[in-house]
Amino acid sequence: MLVVPDDVALVVDFLNTVDVDEGADLLGDEDGYQGWATHRGLRPTKRELTRRVRDALRDLLVDGDAAIPRVPLTVQVAPDGVPHIAGGDAADRVLAAVLGLVDRGEWQRLKLCPNPVCLEAFYDRSKNRSRRWCDMAGCGSTMKARAYRQRRRRSG
Ligand SMILES: [Zn+2]
Numbered sequence: 030m031l032v033v034p035d036d037v038a039l040v041v042d043f044l045n046t047v048d049v050d051e052g053a054d055l056l057g058d059e060d061g062y063q064g065w066a067t068h069r070g071l072r073p074t075k076r077e078l079t080r081r082v083r084d085a086l087r088d089l090l091v092d093g094d095a096a097i098p099r100v101p102l103t104v105q106v107a108p109d110g111v112p113h114i115a116g117g118d119a120a121d122r123v124l125a126a127v128l129g130l131v132d133r134g135e136w137q138r139l140k141l142c143p144n145p146v147c148l149e150a151f152y153d154r155s156k157n158r159s160r161r162w163c164d165m166a167g168c169g170s171t172m173k174a175r176a177y178r179q180r181r182r183r184s185g
Pocket residue numbers: 142143144147148149162163164168
């Protein structure tokens with residue numbers, strides 16, 4: 030099925046396989062990639078491609094412009110006559126989940142935290158899609174305090 034209940038969680042988790050601040054990348058080597066994918070019941074194939082897909086999706090969230098690498102997808106028809114993306118490869122499943130989000134008008138709810146030492150992907154469940162930070166108590170208050178100090182410095 031194109032729409033799976035946990036597709037949001039999968040996409041967010043996928044986007045967070047890189048920790049920009051720590052410089053850690055789960056898709057950076059075969060071991061990390063296999064661990065991540067296997068844990069989610071996905072086949073860890075095409076690591077480089079999968080990684081490029083992730084980086085392109087993150088770029089897309091930052092400035093709304095990115096070239097998504099070509100991923101050949103196989104579409105199968107289920108017994109109930111509904112077409113779905115077949116295969117359990119990590120890139121296939123993630124892109125199927127992304128298409129599900131786009132289809133339901135939920136892609137715009139995916140965001141990257143603008144805190145430069147965080148940059149974590151999160152799903153904005155707020156009614157008017159106004160959430161800016163991955164979490165208000167952590168990055169929200171850090172960034173607000175920073176903006177406050179900058180304003181004071183400028184005016185002082
Ligand atoms: Zn954050």
